[in-house]
Each structure stands twice: as structure tokens, then as C-alpha cells.
Amino acid sequence: MSIAIPRENYLNTTTGVMSWLLTKDHKRIALLYLITVTLMFFLGGVAITIVRLNLMTPDGTLVSADTYNKLFTMHGVIMVFFFLVPVVPTVLGNFMLPLMIGAKDLAFPRLNLASWYLFVLGGVWSLYAMLAGGLDTGWTFYTPYTTSSSHSNVIPALIGIVIVGFSSILTGLNFIVTVHRLRAPGLTWWRLPIFVWTIYATSFMFILALPTLTMALILEIVERLWGIGIFDPALGGDPLLFQHLFWFYSHPAVYIMILPGMGIVSEVIPCFSRKNLYGYTFVALSSFGIATLSFLVWAHHMFVAGISLYAAMIFSFLSYLVAVPSAIKVFNWTATLYKGSISFEAPMLYALGFVCLFTAGGLTGLFLACLGMDMHVHDTYFIVAHFHFIMVGGMVMAYMSGLHYWWPKMTGRMYSEWWSKLSAIIIFIGFFLTFVPQFIVGYAGMPRRYNHYPPEFQVWNVMSSAGASILGVGYILPLCYLTLSFWYGKPAGPNPWRATGLEWQTPSPPPTENFEVTPVVVRGPYEYHVEKAQNEV
Amino acid sequence: MFAQVIWFPSQASTTAARVDQLLYLLTTVCGIVGLGVAVVLIYFSVRYRRRRNTPTPAEMRGNTPLELTWTITPMLIFIVFFVLGAIVYFDAYRPPDDATEIYVVAKQWMWKVQHPEGQREINELHVPVGQSFKLMLTSEDVIHSFFVPAFRVHEDVLPGRYSSVWFKATQPGQYHLFCSQYCGTNHAGMVGTVTVMEPADYERWLHLNAEGSMALEGRKVFLKYRCISCHSADENARAPVLEDLYMRPVHLRDGATVIADDDYIRESIYDPGKKIVLGWDNLMPTFRGQVSPEEINQLIAYLKSLHRGETPQRVEEFTPPVATPPINTK
Numbered sequence: 001m002s003i004a005i006p007r008e009n010y011l012n013t014t015t016g017v018m019s020w021l022l023t024k025d026h027k028r029i030a031l032l033y034l035i036t037v038t039l040m041f042f043l044g045g046v047a048i049t050i051v052r053l054n055l056m057t058p059d060g061t062l063v064s065a066d067t068y069n070k071l072f073t074m075h076g077v078i079m080v081f082f083f084l085v086p087v088v089p090t091v092l093g094n095f096m097l098p099l100m101i102g103a104k105d106l107a108f109p110r111l112n113l114a115s116w117y118l119f120v121l122g123g124v125w126s127l128y129a130m131l132a133g134g135l136d137t138g139w140t141f142y143t144p145y146t147t148s149s150s151h152s153n154v155i156p157a158l159i160g161i162v163i164v165g166f167s168s169i170l171t172g173l174n175f176i177v178t179v180h181r182l183r184a185p186g187l188t189w190w191r192l193p194i195f196v197w198t199i200y201a202t203s204f205m206f207i208l209a210l211p212t213l214t215m216a217l218i219l220e221i222v223e224r225l226w227g228i229g230i231f232d233p234a235l236g237g238d239p240l241l242f243q244h245l246f247w248f249y250s251h252p253a254v255y256i257m258i259l260p261g262m263g264i265v266s267e268v269i270p271c272f273s274r275k276n277l278y279g280y281t282f283v284a285l286s287s288f289g290i291a292t293l294s295f296l297v298w299a300h301h302m303f304v305a306g307i308s309l310y311a312a313m314i315f316s317f318l319s320y321l322v323a324v325p326s327a328i329k330v331f332n333w334t335a336t337l338y339k340g341s342i343s344f345e346a347p348m349l350y351a352l353g354f355v356c357l358f359t360a361g362g363l364t365g366l367f368l369a370c371l372g373m374d375m376h377v378h379d380t381y382f383i384v385a386h387f388h389f390i391m392v393g394g395m396v397m398a399y400m401s402g403l404h405y406w407w408p409k410m411t412g413r414m415y416s417e418w419w420s421k422l423s424a425i426i427i428f429i430g431f432f433l434t435f436v437p438q439f440i441v442g443y444a445g446m447p448r449r450y451n452h453y454p455p456e457f458q459v460w461n462v463m464s465s466a467g468a469s470i471l472g473v474g475y476i477l478p479l480c481y482l483t484l485s486f487w488y489g490k491p492a493g494p495n496p497w498r499a500t501g502l503e504w505q506t507p508s509p510p511p512t513e514n515f516e517v518t519p520v521v522v523r524g525p526y527e528y529h530v531e532k533a534q535n536e537v
Numbered sequence: 538m539f540a541q542v543i544w545f546p547s548q549a550s551t552t553a554a555r556v557d558q559l560l561y562l563l564t565t566v567c568g569i570v571g572l573g574v575a576v577v578l579i580y581f582s583v584r585y586r587r588r589r590n591t592p593t594p595a596e597m598r599g600n601t602p603l604e605l606t607w608t609i610t611p612m613l614i615f616i617v618f619f620v621l622g623a624i625v626y627f628d629a630y631r632p633p634d635d636a637t638e639i640y641v642v643a644k645q646w647m648w649k650v651q652h653p654e655g656q657r658e659i660n661e662l663h664v665p666v667g668q669s670f671k672l673m674l675t676s677e678d679v680i681h682s683f684f685v686p687a688f689r690v691h692e693d694v695l696p697g698r699y700s701s702v703w704f705k706a707t708q709p710g711q712y713h714l715f716c717s718q719y720c721g722t723n724h725a726g727m728v729g730t731v732t733v734m735e736p737a738d739y740e741r742w743l744h745l746n747a748e749g750s751m752a753l754e755g756r757k758v759f760l761k762y763r764c765i766s767c768h769s770a771d772e773n774a775r776a777p778v779l780e781d782l783y784m785r786p787v788h789l790r791d792g793a794t795v796i797a798d799d800d801y802i803r804e805s806i807y808d809p810g811k812k813i814v815l816g817w818d819n820l821m822p823t824f825r826g827q828v829s830p831e832e833i834n835q836l837i838a839y840l841k842s843l844h845r846g847e848t849p850q851r852v853e854e855f856t857p858p859v860a861t862p863p864i865n866t867k
Contacts, residue, residue, distance in 0.1 A: 060725075065722050065723060065724075065725065065726075066722050069719075069721075069722065069724070136721070136722075138719045140719075142679075142680060142718070142719070143680075144678070144679050144680070144696060145679040145680065145719070145720060145721060148678075148679070149645070149678060149679050149720075149721055150721065232696075233695075233696045233697025233698070234696065234697070236808075239680055239695055239696060239697070240695070273585070273594070274587075274593060274594050275594045275596075275597060276596055276597065276598070278597060278599055279599035279600075279604050280599065281599065282599060282604050282608075303626070304682065304691045304692050304693055305680075305693045305695075306692070306693050306695055306698070306700040309626070309627055309630055309631075312626065313623050313626075316619055316622065316623060316626075317619050320612075320615035320616070320618065320619050321612075321615075323611070323615060324608060324611055324612050324615070327607065327608075327611045328604070328607065328608055330574060331607045332599075332604075334574060334577055334578055334581065335603075337578070337581035337582065337585060338581055338585070338597070339585060339594055339595070339597065340581070340585045340594050341585065341587045341591040341592075341593065341594050342581070342582055342585050342586050342587055343586070343587045344582075344586070352578060352582065355574070355578060356574075356575055356578065359571055359574050359575075360571055363567040363570060363571050364567070366563060366567055366615070366618060367560070367563050367567070369615075369618070369619070369622075370559060370563060370618050370619070370621070370622030371619075371622040371623050371625070371626030371627075372555065372556055372559050372621065372622040372623070372624070372625025372626045372629070373556060373559050373560060373563065373622060374622075374626075375556070375625075375626055375629055375689065375691050376556050376686070376689040376691060378682075378691055378717070379682060379684070379691075379717040379718060380684075380686075380717065440544065441543075443545070443546065443560070444543045444544070444545060444546050444686065445546045445684070445686025445687070445713060445715065447684060447715045447716070447717035448717070448719070449719045449724055449725075450715075450724065450725035451725045452725050452726075453725065454713060455541065456541040456542065456543040457543065459542045460542075527596070528593070528594070529593055529594065529595055529596040531593065
């Protein structure tokens, strides 16, 4: 029996640009997001390429100091606010959530489209501000520098980020209602795939944490525009207040980024080892453990900022506590492999890469939660290396894993197996070469955000830049072979991985209404030992 | 091709060795765990790779005792890390009583240092080995961060208040001073050199071209801005007596009590209306924009040295402020 692309699917039911720009189909909106965030990712990548080139020599004369500051700000702002935070919820979450719970669409399809328009509006706005004139505050917008000292396009850029925040808040709201209201018959809470659990937990964090950032940024705009003293001590404000507000969002944001990644890996590892996820309940609950505790650790970004020693102590303790649920997950993923039947397609390679890099990132996080260590490495390249391990080594690897896992479902076609495995390995190696030297140079004392530095740091910076060039190749490859496969890939069939999730029980690509008949769920999400679970189509 | 390679920062303070011990401990424990996870991952991947005749694996539900083991064990290890880290941190921010106070004013993009003996430096800091120094840090504009990797000393420098950190140098030599909190265009240029000297060399250096002690300079400032016309400590005084004030409790008109520390003195000069001493009226104009942060530091040094009966005589040729308010009758 030859596999063919279904004659009518969500990609070809209607045609024309307007049928995409005005679509209410969550799958099409997910593809719109995919194009937008991919563009953002490569823009952020271009900015950091110049930064890394500039750091090849100690005197850093490739670009001026101001340009350098604008470039790393652009890299940070784009990658955090326009890529890492939204990417998994809006692309994979948007596409997969309804399919995984057997729904026809999200609860509010129009709101979903509106979220994308807000995202584009905010994105274009901020990008314009950062390209025309630039923004030199760093992605953290610390006061009073941002409100009183910077001469760059602060207000327009902040407005753009505020707008994008609303896009995420609305998406979170949409997901929560969808998970509550639109599950297929028989799909009880304890039968939900972990990916759905993590997206659900993330959505709560969007709704609870993002408004704080929105308020903090609006207060900055107010202070900068009208000179009302909120953060600047010269006007009677408190400079640390901003840091508290900012990290109250931005620390949970780290988990907003990583939680959905953990969800992806919890789907992929069982599938490619043909086993149920070990400790399903612990993994599901640890997601909520992480989501809750992540709200209580924000001041660990401020251990040397002049906060009280006792406050620092409490936040250090809580930071250690939040590491526990992450450790639980790592152990459970590893245990899932035990006595499995493991194969190594691209999604699995990325997922295993994720486990390694996330573990390394998590373990170095223990160094930073340790007050006596953080006091030395705070604001050095040690920090930079640590959070790139979590966000790039962890989060981006997981996203790549999910993208490769669900790509056949999204497009109905397979990508080149050889190239996809190669790029997974290149990314893994390039990543290590880029960021391990940064740990060393960070402990040796090199501060972040320096465009020139003492010559004894050069070797490590050259190594890091060399690794980054390998990493860059690793990211460009998937862009090429995935794009090509969209038109030229072999038809994948409804369930190429013989996976158990509901999303695989409908043709690839799915019809607009997702399922011809609403599925009825009779078992848990990862019952790979039940032969029937993989063959129901 | 490369001038030098640095693997590890120099250990030049009493704190440095302790921070490095934390690093060794954490690296060892986390290294073992990390490698362990990697080895198990690789072993499982090889051992349980799919072969032609691999049967469908059996179902394996979780095991609660095992889950609890790998929940509680990390937690116990983390508590050890936490306690050890907290001890080092506490010690690094609580100066010993005999620490000498050095004032550091940061601004875009330079470090200005004032020694109590009167020496002043820019982008340099000279200290002897074996003596404890408490740094009193403040900024004129945005947030900076005082970072000496060789000392493992790190503290943000905030505008509008003092923050502090201390160290005791152990190795003579020259070390980097970095600003580690992003502060604008020339952030990377806001660097300096810390020179650690033998005590004898330091004594010699201290008396090179020093004009007068910081307290003496503070006295000049006190007279220059005519603080004396109100804070005169005599029957014509329009403002509180400042003798023996430093670090003493001050009773305020709103019923609160504050300690007259550096932050309080600074605020009372820049924002005199904020905390009004019990029994006095709010007469004092702000000196924000007139008295520089360094002069504030000198005034503080002067007040530290000002004891009972030492307020200078009011010099009568100073005319009192133009709109002299009625003298407080109390």
C-alpha cells in the first residue's frame, strides 16, 4: 500500500493569501507563527554573529561600542521576547494542542488569529525601533540607565514588547480554556500527554507573570516620558524596584521557555524507546511544582545588587528547591530508556541532546544558586554560558526535537533522514564548543556585555566564536532540508513513528476539522506495550 | 599567537580561596552526577538499541520509593550546597570591626576612590596586604558593579544609596577592576587596576602627595557650604548638633527613630525634608547639585571624627541665609 498525501487537507482546502491571513484554523495560524518566529530567530542570530566576530580580538574594533551594545541588546530582545518565549506554545502548541486532545480547534479561534496579529504588530514595531536608531539597554532594561541615561529608541521598543506580551497572555488564556473545555470523550486529566500538561502550566505562567512585565515596562515609559520618579533615585524613585518587577516575570519566563521543551521530550523519548513514560504522575506534577516555585525565586538575579543578606538566603534556598522537580524529570526520562527498544531518528537525537545539555545547564544552575559562588560569577560569562545551556542547549534542542517529531504531521511529508541526523550532531558539538569556553572565561572574571577585554581572555573567546560558526551551520541546515521537504519530501502517512498520541490518529496533514469522527480515548498517552495503540488510525 | 591564556583567576584575597573551595566541591559533585547521567544515557542507548528481533518492551510503571529516593537525595545535597554557600556569602558582606572604610564613587565611566588618609585615585585602588577594607560604594548616575575577580569581590553600585563589601588582600600584585553591570557606551572601558602592596610600600604611597585626611577635607566642605551657620552647636543654632552623631539613633518628628548612617547623612543633605529631627523645623534647603557625592563622603568622614565640643566656631562674616526663618524657640 503506497502512502499518499490526503487529497483534501488543511493546507489546500482554500487557497490564496487572504485564506491564510484571515484563517481561523489553528494549524494555519501555527504555520504563520512558524514563519514569523523563524525569521526572528535568524535575525537574532545575525546580531550575535557580529557580536562574536567582534569578540575575536581583545580590542574589539569591528564595530563601535555603541553598535556593539545595540547588537547584543537586539540579540537578547529578539531571542527572548520574540523567539524563546513564544516559539513552542505558538507553533507546536497551537498546532498540536487541539490534535492531542481530540478537538476541532482551540476554544477561541478568532482570538488565536488576533494573537498572531498582535505578535506581528509588536514584532515589527520593536524591530523597527531596534533597526532604525537602535536600542542599547540590554534585554533587561535596568533602571535608571534605561529611563534616564540611554539615548536610544527606548520607548518604541518597549511598546512593541508590551504588545507582544498581550499576544502571549491571550494565547495562554486560549490554551487554558481549550484544555478545560475541549478534551475528547474519555480523555481524563491523567490521560493527558505531558506536552499538554506543560503547555497548560505554561499558559498559567503567561497569565500570572506577564502582566507584571507589562506594568514594569509601562512604568519605565512613564518615567522616561514625563520624568515621574518611579525608578530613578534622582527623581525620588527606587532603582531596585524595577529589578524586582522585571525578574518577577523574567524568572518564570525561563520556565515558560523550558517547560514546553520538557513536554516535547516527554513525548519523544517514550515514542522512540517504545515504552510508557516512566513516572508519568511525577513528571506531570513536577511541571506544576516548577511553575509554582518559579514565582518565588526571582531575587536570585540580585544577590549582589544590594538586597538584604537574609532575603538573599531565602531566595538561594528556594532556588535550590526549584531544581528538584527538574532533577526528577531528568531521572524519569533516563529511566524511560531502561529496557526499551531504542531507535535514533532525528527527533530522538535532539531529545537525547536536550537531556544532556539541560542536565549540564541545570547543574551549573546549582553553582549560581550557591550564594558564595554567585557572588563571584554574577554578570560574568559564566552566567551567559549557564543560561545558554538552558535556553539554547535545552530549549532550542527540545524545539528542534518537537519540530522534527511533528513535521510529518504538520506537512504530511518526511525530511531527509541523513541530513536531519547530521544537523542534530553538528548542533550538539557546535553548542559545546561555543559555550564551554564561556564557563572558563567567566570564572576567570570576564564580565558580560564587554566589547573589548584584557588579552588573556582572547583564546576562550576565539574558541567560542569558532564553535558558534559550527552552531550556525547546524541551524541553517534544518532551515534548508525542512523547507525543501515541504514540497519534495516523501509522503509520511498518518503515523510514521507508530506513536500512540491522538494527533497520530488522523491523516497527515490533517483535514481542517482535524478528525473525521471525534475520537474516544480509552487509555493513557504512552501505552506503547499495547499493540493496538499504535495502529488505530 | 596569543599573549597569555588564563585558566583560573588569581587568588588574592581571603575570600578567594573560600569561593574556589565551593567551586571545587560543586564541580566534583555536579561533575559526578552529570557524567553519571551521561554514562547511563549512553549505556541504555547502546544496550537497549532496537535490533531486528527486539520484542515490544513490557510496560513499566513508576516506582514510588525510587521516585522518592531521587527526589529527596538531591534535596539533601542541595541543602549542603546552600548552607556552605550562604556562609561564604555572609562572611563576604559582613566586614570585621577593624576594617578601614574606603569610599568609591562610580560614574559613567570611571571609578573615583577616596582613602580616609586623604589619597584620591581614579580607576585605581591601592591597598596593602593583610589589612581589611570595607568599600562604601555609591554611584552618581546609573547602576554599576564593583568587581575584582582576583578578590572574588562583587557588589552593585547604586545611585542614591550606599552599598558595601569588604576584602582582605593576601597577594601583592596588580589585578583587574571591572564594572560588571552594563552602564552604557563605554561599559567595557570602565575598568581599573587594583594594586596590592606590601604594608611598608603602602605607607610610603599613602603619604605621597596627600593633601589632608578625608575628615579634614570634610571640615573644609562643612565650612565652604556654610553648614556652620545653622549647625553651630551654640544658642543660635537653627539645626541639630552634629557632634557624636555618626551611627547614633536619631529621633524624628514623626515618631520614628533612625540610625545616623551614611545613607541617612547623605539623604539629609540631598533631601532634608524627608526625615526631620524631633524638635526642629524643616528649614534646610537641598544641596543636591551643589555638594558632589565625593564631598558628601568627605562630610561623612568629618562627622565620624566630630566629637563633643569640636564644632568649629561660627565665623561671623558669613551672612546667614537670606530668608532666615524664625529661630526655633526650643
